[in-house]
Amino acid sequence: MNTVAPPQSGVVDPRTARRITLAGCVGIFAELYDNGIFGFMAGTLATVFFPDSKNAVLLVFVGYAISFFFRPLGAIVCGQLGDRIGRQRMLVFVILLISAATAAIGVLPPYTAVGAAAPILLILLRVLQGFSVGGEAAGAMTFLAEHAPAGKRGLYTSYAQIASFVSLLTGTLIAAWMNAGLGAARMEAFGWRIPFLLAVPLGITGIYIRRRISDTPNFSRLRAEGGLSRNPLKEAFSSPRHRRAILLALFIPLLNGAGYYVLFTYMPTFMSKILHFSSVQGLLVTAVALVSISIAIPFAGALSDRIGRKKVIAGSAAAMAVLGVPCYLLIATGNVGLAILGASVMAVVFAGHTAIIHILLVELFPTRVRYSAYGLGYNVSSAVFGGTAPLLMTFLIGQTGNTTIPAFYVVLTALGTLIAVSRVIDRAHEPLRDA
Incomplete structure (x- = not known):
């Protein structure tokens, strides 16, 4: 097996930097593709797996939410192994697991x-995805951070x-393109399968790339x-400093749960089922927001x-607390341009959180326990705050008829993040600690 030598003394040649970045990003892409x-095919999946239920879409989001509660288990298992046998080996394992579970759907x-048996199998595969994703995010971010040159x-x-x-945009576009090309009947008959099966070549590519990268310096x-x-996890919980850091890692990402899973994952369903946008209109709004945040992220980083x-x-967080409700009211007008x-606007504001959240958490922990403690x-x-968001929004809007509930959820989580991050000691300009 050919490998790329890890960078020394904070110096990374351009070729190695590209491979390292690609290896870190490819699993994140696979994770969010699903x-x-x-998000876009919730209605189709509801018809395929819950045809006799009046709450079919809600049940799809129940399955979506359940998988998230297996992420901490994945973080514990993969984090423990990642801190003991290496980041690179676990990154190969988790992308194999993610891709296999997605393709099996x-x-x-x-x-x-x-x-x-059909919805039960669907939920079981979502559980497997949740487990693998629990090991992916912390592993990939730790991998990139520990390879990164000083000051960058x-x-x-x-980049991840x-x-x-x-990835989210790609999954949405593929699902939308197939829905438009095949129509509802053929999508329900067989078309819904194709986007999931595309995880096979994606997984093979990711495994090949990750096997050729050395572990972090x-x-x-x-x-x-x-x-x-x-x-590592026992060591983390035995230290007051690490316990405090784990608590911060629990509450600082509050806005991440609302911002990502409400603003992007739930948005297509919200616009089509609640606001009655057409599929094309909903896709256009989501796509422009995704492009906007992708452009803004590296500047924030x-x-x-x-x-x-x-x-x-x-x-x-402060900007989202102020702008969350006005921006959602623009979306709720039903006018595509205002939406x-x-x-x-929310996407660009959220970029300041999503671009930074992982590196801030990485810097809270030393190398000995980083993968385990940060991941957990x-x-x-x-x-708790992310995977349940689409389900919670669907339920609360159904109960109250209030379409601004997602906006209030975003504002509340933004305020929570603002309070939590005020307790952090910033280590952006310090070397990563080993112990």
């Missing part, structure tokens, strides 16, 4: 063929966030010195390298 499919029998950790890790939104140095932890993570995230404006805190937060 969310794009689910594409061959599931429908409810009309096997009855209740914010920029390097922001660009991959996440480009931080981990390799610690292993050579005999400084690896035998039980680079800015955090200059002025610090804390200032950028606090500014983003694009509202969604794009972040994935518990994603499960």
